[in-house]
């Protein structure tokens with residue numbers, strides 16, 4: 001028999017998993033137990049702290065080897081990475097880009113930076129990410145396929161790309177999504193900001209889209225302080241990404257010439273030095289986070305009305321952030337649980353406010369978003385640092 005639903009029981013269960021001796025427990029804290037001091041000191045001693053240097057090269061090489069993706073361009077943050085990915089995918093002013101309604105704001109903002117319009121698609125409960133089947137049905141209804149591509153019949157705008165996000169580290173169901181992209185001539189770009197180390201059918205997230213973005217912000221699975229990366233298997237796109245992120249400066253011994261509107265987006269060497277040390281520990285972080293996820297799953301298994309979210313069978317998640325998912329009928333208790341845990345110093349958080357509920361995006365095109373709306377009411381993120 002399962003224990004009856006009760007916020008107090010949930011909190012006791014949570015306390016049973018978390019270390020007792022710690023006064024307050026963050027949602028996600030970085031861990032610097034490797035070569036961080038060593039590499040950052042070497043970088044300072046070298047004098048190369050800014051946007052070129054051998055730590056950037058080393059960091060990019062390490063990431064390419066780890067992910068199995070050919071080209072890696074390290075940049076200032078994940079949002080900048082997304083911006084460049086979309087621009088290189090050909091997204092321009094007046095286009096529409098399909099984005100999940102349940103995502104972090106940066107996914108959607110990157111679309112706006114290109115002058116394009118976000119078009120919100122629903123999420124699904126299996127992965128917490130974009131629902132490829134619902135998207136396929138929706139596009140059949142609202143779009144018109146022409147030789148140049150896919151057009152939104154209502155707005156008349158071209159739907160250029162799909163930008164799925166691997167929510168809290170859980171890969172979206174990519175195969176059916178790629179089918180939709182092929183059928184509707186849509187470019188696939190992945191927001192893999194949260195899913196470094198997550199696999200879909202054995203391959204790294206980020207290798208499926210023509211371009212994809214990672215983030216190394218302080219709360220991500222590995223950090224460079226602030227940072228991001230553009231990933232692609234296509235060398236021509238990689239060359240352009242490198243060029244665009246370095247002010248589009250033409251190589252020359254002393255003159256300043258630029259052939260495009262570029263950006264100052266390259267990652268500083270000192271951040272990369274930190275990142276090299278962090279990447280060395282990534283396999284260990286993933287091991288620890290996956291074992292924490294199992295502990296949550298087991299602890300909540302005999303409680304009614306809740307479950308600790310588990311990866312889909314086609315996925316190996318990095319479990320960047322653990323999710324406690326309330327059953328629909330108990331979603332009204334979400335705020336009580338958030339209130340009680342935070343009062344006790346256990347940092348929990350609700351999901352992001354849905355994109356179509358934000359003032360600047362409320363008039364954007366969207367499909368029925370009932371699953372995203374439902375999930376948003378039921379998600380509680382649990383403390384997920386690797387050392388817990």
Ligand SMILES: *Cc1c(COP(=O)(O)O)cnc(C)c1O
Nearest residue numbers: 077078079104106107193215217
């Ligand atoms: C963190 C994050 C980003 C952006 O990363 P920054 O490095 O903070 O700019 C983008 N998308 C998602 C889903 C994220 O979680």
